Amino acid sequence: MRTELVSEPGDPDRPNEDFAAVGLPASGQGGSLVVLDGVTPPVGGTGCLHSVPWYTARLGGALTELTVSLPDVPLSDALSRAITRTAAAHTRTCDLSHPRTPQATVTLARWTPDTVEYLLLADSALLVESTDGTVTPYLDERLSLIPRAERASDAVVDARFRNREGGFYTAAADPSVASRAVTGTLPRAGVRSLTALTDGAARWVEKFGEGDWARCLDVVRKEGARALVERVRALEDADRERRAYLGRSKTHDDATVVFAEL
Template identity: 60%
Template sequence: MRVELCTEPGNPARPNEDFASVALPASGQGGALVVLDGVTPPEGDDGCVHDVPWFVARLGGALCELSVSRRDMTLAEILSAAIGRTADAHRTTCDLSHSRTPQATVVLARWDAETVEHLVLSDSALLVESPDGEVDVVLDRRLDTLPERVTRARSLVRSLPEGTPERAAAVQAYVAEVESLRNAEDGFFTAAADPSAAFRAITGSRARADVRTLAGLTDGATRWVEKLGEGDWTECFAYLRKAGPQGLVDRVRVLERERVAAGVRVGGKAHDDATAVWVEL
């Protein structure tokens, strides 16, 4: 089994809000892949005394443990239990009902001798390669289908000069629109403090014989495809196989710096925390 992992902050002066791990039981039977992308809250109160890295470490650790110890539970049930366990760790000190309470996107995969299961919640990605080299990408597309008012608000922000009062006001309006849709019926879902969000995740399974490799990517790494135009998902997977997770993240950083030097905006951040995990079964 080949396992490689890279996670790197977008800004070395700030803590990395991603989490990644591969759990391999001592029994040697199966394993699990966990990738989380902590959601950076806007400046201001979020109702919590803990930061996002604390949250993703707690949630990620629970997911690793439960994935390998509770084979009787589905991945949605495991995520639900992990969210509940993490919430219990700080509900007496923090306002977990706050819309900005720490939260994360989730990629979770688990395998044994017979089956490979997967779960994706929000905008991280799981790539699954078959023995014949076909690559299937598992995505939660709900962030791509938000109401038109959100896309209008985002476009307005990007059209205004940075550092101006008009842009600051537009950013506040855009953030308010997005927050109104977070973990809402007509919006999108993240792993925060409500265990029921786990049952909104994209889930599925396939025969173990139909899977050769798994790769989990946060949206800082999926920029290679989605923001930077280096190629499609199959080409991204081929690049991962050749260069490894560190090589993919390094290439993303080079492309980001080129865009910054050219005055081209790449999404909402010049650089984002980026994580890639490769598991060749």
């Protein structure tokens, strides 16, 4: 098995709010990948003493441990437990009911000799390459269904759509959100590789339209995960005013790519 992980902040002067890890059990049978994209809060309070990187590091660490150490526990249950554990770490000091309490998107995958499980919450992507070379994107598309004009306003998104029925869901402090995740199981024998991308890396496809998901994976496989991030950065630098490519709230975004060839 070959794995590759690249995670880069959008601004070198700001901490990276993404988290990424690959978990490998001592038995050598199977493994897991965890990718989180922390939600950057707007200017103003969050009700929490802690930063988004603090949250993603703790939630991501818990998920890495649980997906490996509890292989028979469904990924949704692992996410619920990880959220509960993370919330317990700051419930006495912070207002976890605040709508902007630290939170993140979640992409999980776990493989055994027989199966590949996946879980998606919000707008990161998981690319599954089959043994015949077909690339299938697994996405939680609920955020993209919100009209673009309303997505442009953080206040509107928070008030009307975030973690609400008819909207979209992110991992924050309520473990019940795990039941809202997109999940599934595939036969391991039919899977050649897995690639998880936060939306900062997926911009190459979703915002800049430089190629489809199959071409995106081709770049990662042949040139490496860092090459994809470098391509995104070049496109961002060429359009700093965000005029050519619409739908970008930031010129640069944290970008993470995890590739696992099974």
